[in-house]
Amino acid sequence: MNDSILIIGLGNEYRSDDGLGIYAAREIRRRKIPGVAVAELAGEGTSLMQAWSGRSRVILIDAISSGAQAGEIHRLDVATDPIPSHYFHYSSHAFGVAEAVGLARTLHRVPDVLLLFGIEGKQFDAGPGLTDPVLRSMPDLLALIELDLCRLGRHGAMPDTPGHSAVV
Amino acid sequence: MKNRVIKVDQLARVEGEGAIFVKISEGKVVDSKLRIYEPPRFFEAFLRGRNYGEAPDITARICGICPVAYQMSAVHAMEDAFGVTVDGQLRALRRLIYCGEWIESHVLHVYMLHAPDFLGYEDALLLARDKPDLVKTALRMKKIGNDIVRLVGGREIHPINVKVGGFYRVPRKKQLQELVDDLKWGRDRAVDTARVTSTFDFPDLEQDYDFVCLHHPDEYPFIGGRFISSRGLDIAISEYEFHFEERHLPHSNALHSVQKGVGAYHVGPLARFNLNFEQLTPLARETAKELGCMPPVRNPFRSIIVRSIETIYAFEEALRLIAQYEEPDEPAVRVYPHAGIGFGASEAPRGTLYHRYRLDDEGVIVDAKIVPPTAQNQPSIEADIRKFVAGHIDMDREELTLRVEQTVRNYDPCISCATHFVKIEWE
Numbered sequence A: 001m002n003d004s005i006l007i008i009g010l011g012n013e014y015r016s017d018d019g020l021g022i023y024a025a026r027e028i029r030r031r032k033i034p035g036v037a038v039a040e041l042a043g044e045g046t047s048l049m050q051a052w053s054g055r056s057r058v059i060l061i062d063a064i065s066s067g068a069q070a071g072e073i074h075r076l077d078v079a080t081d082p083i084p085s086h087y088f089h090y091s092s093h094a095f096g097v098a099e100a101v102g103l104a105r106t107l108h109r110v111p112d113v114l115l116l117f118g119i120e121g122k123q124f125d126a127g128p129g130l131t132d133p134v135l136r137s138m139p140d141l142l143a144l145i146e147l148d149l150c151r152l153g154r155h156g157a158m159p160d161t162p163g164h165s166a167v168v
Numbered sequence B: 001m002k003n004r005v006i007k008v009d010q011l012a013r014v015e016g017e018g019a020i021f022v023k024i025s026e027g028k029v030v031d032s033k034l035r036i037y038e039p040p041r042f043f044e045a046f047l048r049g050r051n052y053g054e055a056p057d058i059t060a061r062i063c064g065i066c067p068v069a070y071q072m073s074a075v076h077a078m079e080d081a082f083g084v085t086v087d088g089q090l091r092a093l094r095r096l097i098y099c100g101e102w103i104e105s106h107v108l109h110v111y112m113l114h115a116p117d118f119l120g121y122e123d124a125l126l127l128a129r130d131k132p133d134l135v136k137t138a139l140r141m142k143k144i145g146n147d148i149v150r151l152v153g154g155r156e157i158h159p160i161n162v163k164v165g166g167f168y169r170v171p172r173k174k175q176l177q178e179l180v181d182d183l184k185w186g187r188d189r190a191v192d193t194a195r196v197t198s199t200f201d202f203p204d205l206e207q208d209y210d211f212v213c214l215h216h217p218d219e220y221p222f223i224g225g226r227f228i229s230s231r232g233l234d235i236a237i238s239e240y241e242f243h244f245e246e247r248h249l250p251h252s253n254a255l256h257s258v259q260k261g262v263g264a265y266h267v268g269p270l271a272r273f274n275l276n277f278e279q280l281t282p283l284a285r286e287t288a289k290e291l292g293c294m295p296p297v298r299n300p301f302r303s304i305i306v307r308s309i310e311t312i313y314a315f316e317e318a319l320r321l322i323a324q325y326e327e328p329d330e331p332a333v334r335v336y337p338h339a340g341i342g343f344g345a346s347e348a349p350r351g352t353l354y355h356r357y358r359l360d361d362e363g364v365i366v367d368a369k370i371v372p373p374t375a376q377n378q379p380s381i382e383a384d385i386r387k388f389v390a391g392h393i394d395m396d397r398e399e400l401t402l403r404v405e406q407t408v409r410n411y412d413p414c415i416s417c418a419t420h421f422v423k424i425e426w427e
Helices: A018-032 A047-054 A097-106 A132-155 B042-047 B051-060 B067-082 B088-119 B124-130 B133-152 B173-177 B182-199 B235-242 B270-274 B281-292 B302-322 B375-391 B398-411
Strands: A005-010 A038-043 A057-064 A073-077 A113-120 B003-008 B021-024 B026-035 B212-215 B226-229 B234-236 B243-250 B254-257 B340-348 B351-359 B365-371
Touching: A005 A018, A005 A047, A005 A132, A005 B026, A018 A038, A018 A057, A018 A113, A018 A132, A018 B088, A038 A047, A047 A097, A047 B088, A047 B133, A057 B042, A073 B375, A097 B124, A113 A132, B021 B254, B021 B375, B021 B398, B026 B375, B042 B051, B042 B182, B042 B365, B051 B067, B051 B351, B051 B365, B067 B088, B067 B340, B088 B124, B088 B182, B088 B302, B088 B340, B088 B398, B124 B133, B133 B182, B133 B226, B182 B281, B182 B302, B212 B270, B212 B340, B212 B351, B226 B235, B226 B243, B235 B243, B254 B375, B270 B302, B270 B351, B281 B302, B302 B398, B351 B375, B375 B398
Parallel strands: A005 A038, A005 A057, A057 A113
Antiparallel strands: A073 A113, B003 B021, B021 B026, B212 B226, B226 B234, B243 B254, B340 B351, B351 B365
């Protein structure tokens, strides 16, 4: 089992806000945080399961399309709670993140810690770059992820977190 | 039932999202549309003004499932423009990475997206609950494809090691040989897969398609060759646009491809299998014969067996390429950019992918054309829906909706290649 924390940015950087997980992952990689590995994936579920195989602590970052206001930050503890089915309504991958988590749960392949962070996207059309609401929320998203990284690094496991599935 | 409108707002288990619209009036199907919303040729526009060397990486990001196909069509088009031929072990490595992509994509589609339709499960999660070993086998098979793409392509999603002229670096012989045991295991499981899928209950639907695909006298087609069709077409890749055209239809933001003077045509596994059966390996051919799945296969639902047979081929071809592999002296052929037009085509898992680029003296892209397989299959998908619904007009609505979605899934449509959001509607 690999002890480092794996952060996986998901999405397509040429699909507007769908790329926010990729941009966030690159920023975290740039910060070179000790004990943290960073990967980028398109979002296909079985590849995602393979990527976290052998990892005990994983953080996913993806665009969310749940009907909330664009720019809202989401944090879910998906090791224990299911992902609402409407979360990835506009995902480009039908066997995507939610399905990967569901399948992993069925096959007992969920990491001990599996957090999903995301920002509610505004636009998912083809094209580079993020919309303003997402860009404005990005610093807060990164700060929240770093907070969890600190907790994970210090305690080695997720502490009790109030308000699972809460929109932060 | 006199008038009936069926709408399906989301097309599950299709890469991307789509909409199907079917209108039934007086007991007859009067209209069917697969509506796909294409970003208005974003990538073609995005490529203009970029250096030729950027095309493989940019186009690879059009689709998370078939990045290798986009890279291969792009590099071949650029090499065609510059008069460069990539052969020997470099070409063999290109075929090897293509094997990896076919394994990944076909196994994903057969087990996770298509098999649940035939086995009566809503999705792969429910399938996994009842048959966990089956799904675990599928995941392991798919991982072998990922391993090939990662080793040859540098990473498994959006490979970064592919370039015009060859690769940035080539794998060591020993690294490839480490894949052999897994590949042999995967080949045997692919035979099992074909046997299992051949026992499925297939809806009765036969179509007289005009099949179109690439053809090479000595190889089952991955890259290059000539376009052939079941009605006798035999043309160079550079002649594609003389014989095929894209039309804009009001109901779809995506372009529909048609063969001039013919109309709809069909690309993908059925086309390759029916027109290149002799180029399959003996084991793939024997398995097809054992299962009574011989060309011409015209029932699109049986594409799941053909995909399984192509998976046998991909495992076997990977084994053959690795057995014959010798590290090339150079990882790439030197390319000297100059003005010109280049044409490239390759066989993505879901069908032929055509690229054409015009370049200036510096190798900067002046314009680009990309025709993905799903755009080419769209008229055939709509025809299948019409015929299927017409033959099952009294079927329970819920069941009919599921069957129509399955009809679309027969094509493994990578709608994100051709579109963004696709939804399905019944009217």
